[in-house]
Amino acid sequence: MEILHSRIVGEGTPFLILHGYFGMGDNWKSLANQFGEHFQMHLIDQRNHGRSFHAEEFDYELLAEDLYHYIEHHQLEKVILLGHSMGGKTAMLFAVEYPELVDKLIIADISPRYYQPHHNEILKALNSIDFTIHTSRKLVEEQLAQYIPEAGVRQFLLKNVYWREKGQLDFRFNLDSLTENNSEVGTALPSFTSFEGDTLFLAGGSSGYITENEVPIIKAHFPKALIETIANAGHWLHADNPKEFYGKVVNFLL
DSSP: OOOOOEEEESOSSEEEEEOOTTOOGGGGHHHHHHHTTTSEEEEEOOTTSTTSOOOSOOOHHHHHHHHHHHHHHTTOOSEEEEEETHHHHHHHHHHHHOGGGEEEEEEESOOSSOOOOOOHHHHHHHHTOOTTTOOSHHHHHHHHHTTOOOHHHHHHHHTTEEEEETTEEEESSOHHHHHHTGGGGGOOOOTTOOOOSEEEEEEETTTOSSOGGGHHHHHHHOTTEEEEEETTOOSSHHHHSHHHHHHHHHHHHO
């Protein structure tokens, strides 16, 4: 059985972070160093992302199972679990399936509802990269720019480009599987599932992923949920306003 790759920093109660679609644990490095003053931080790469294993199969049941094996492998008990976007969906499913393993749950800018697949342009852009032609990061970025006008999104995606061998760039994520299974990413949390533990939902003030409409479904699955908004932040709220993000999380945990 393959165990997810992670970077572990700090000491104390285990605090696991799950990144979003096309992301990796390393995206959370600077916040993790701050959290690491109080907790043992686990920056996890989910399957088909970062340095973790690649697999054709990709859905939330599998992602939650991967997390279970990771926790078992590292002999962790009650963990704090934070998930952003896709990682938030994994974290929610994990919490309702293995509530005894979760002490506190933090969900960043995603709710339990179904979301329409909306990464088509990004997938089109990524699939247009041909590493036999796009042989430098600059050429890769120029190609991505034909589809993705936002420089921030391009930079985020470029973090996944690495030298597989001398002169040969590649993506760290498994693009074939992510393209094939794109519709899985928006899946809703199964009906009639709930987690009774302490839960914090953080919404990006200008994001639109969590609005007033989502409050009833959040409360149905997570009766103890606190829902707070991070000002001046979009969907990548931890990157847009790290100071407020850190403050709200630490406040909730301590």
